Amino acid sequence: MNFLTNIDSPEAQTLRYRMVSEQIAARGVREERVLEAFRRVPRHLFLPSGPFLMERAYADSAQGIGSGQTISQPYVVALMTEALHLQGTETILEIGAGSGYQTAIFSLLCKRIIAIERHANLAERAGRLLNEVGVTNAEIRFGDGSNGLPSEAPYDAILVAAVAPEVPTTLLSQLTLQGRLILPIGEEHGPQRLLLFTKTPEGIQRQDLGHVAFVPLIGASGFGLPADLGDMDI
Numbered sequence: 001m002n003f004l005t006n007i008d009s010p011e012a013q014t015l016r017y018r019m020v021s022e023q024i025a026a027r028g029v030r031e032e033r034v035l036e037a038f039r040r041v042p043r044h045l046f047l048p049s050g051p052f053l054m055e056r057a058y059a060d061s062a063q064g065i066g067s068g069q070t071i072s073q074p075y076v077v078a079l080m081t082e083a084l085h086l087q088g089t090e091t092i093l094e095i096g097a098g099s100g101y102q103t104a105i106f107s108l109l110c111k112r113i114i115a116i117e118r119h120a121n122l123a124e125r126a127g128r129l130l131n132e133v134g135v136t137n138a139e140i141r142f143g144d145g146s147n148g149l150p151s152e153a154p155y156d157a158i159l160v161a162a163v164a165p166e167v168p169t170t171l172l173s174q175l176t177l178q179g180r181l182i183l184p185i186g187e188e189h190g191p192q193r194l195l196l197f198t199k200t201p202e203g204i205q206r207q208d209l210g211h212v213a214f215v216p217l218i219g220a221s222g223f224g225l226p227a228d229l230g231d232m233d234i
């Protein structure tokens with residue numbers, strides 16, 4: 001894995017270190033492994049090119065990535081990542097790969113990632129980018145991930161990067177004991193909460209990590225397809 005190649009730059013690195021200290025550490029993310037991953041992954045590579053790329057990439061907000069989708073605000077990616085307390089040995093299922101940025105962060109923190117994306121163009125681009133930056137422990141799959149991927153289960157952690165109307169119980173059944181599921185639950189254009197579930201011998205523990213705003217999970221255990229299918233691949 002080698003992110004610091006000629007596709008990065010000192011300017012981008014400076015902006016990234018600032019992003020980590022001012023947006024992520026300042027808001028309470030403390031795990032050094034997590035902070036280091038955010039310093040290393042060149043976030044600007046995962047955004048569509050165009051004017052003000054550096055400003056967009058390292059801004060304290062979500063950004064468009066095409067197909068009506070967004071790359072989450074850096075702090076939200078960091079909050080979700082830290083909540084999983086990864087040691088480096090885990091197998092992770094990520095639902096909603098989008099740009100591939102979260103996948104790249106995970107690649108430095110766990111053993112293996114399978115990431116599913118329902119937009120073919122985004123899935124293709126994320127896979128290509130991860131390959132270009134030298135990520136070898138992640139695999140992007142195209143399709144509806146709202147019911148997880150039972151064929152490769154169990155997972156030590158599952159992250160859903162799109163809001164679901166309720167917790168898909170099938171995802172909980174794909175976790176190992178002590179496994180964690182993190183996902184936003186709520187309304188498509190209304191209140192959403194980021195929830196963390198941990199599978200324990202006594203049952204499922206639930207923790208509320210606060211208010212968030214995500215694009216909808218579309219699919220069998222998500223929301224229905226929008227009436228306008230204009231930019232939809234499936």
Ligand code: SAH
Pocket residue numbers: 065069070071072095096097098099100101102103116117118119122143144145146161162215216217218219220222
């Ligand atoms: N974490 C991503 C951001 C993802 S935005 C990043 O770092 O860029 C949420 C993504 O979930 C979108 O790309 C959307 O197309 C995808 N998505 C929505 N429903 C899905 C489903 N059922 N299966 C797989 N991907 C889905």
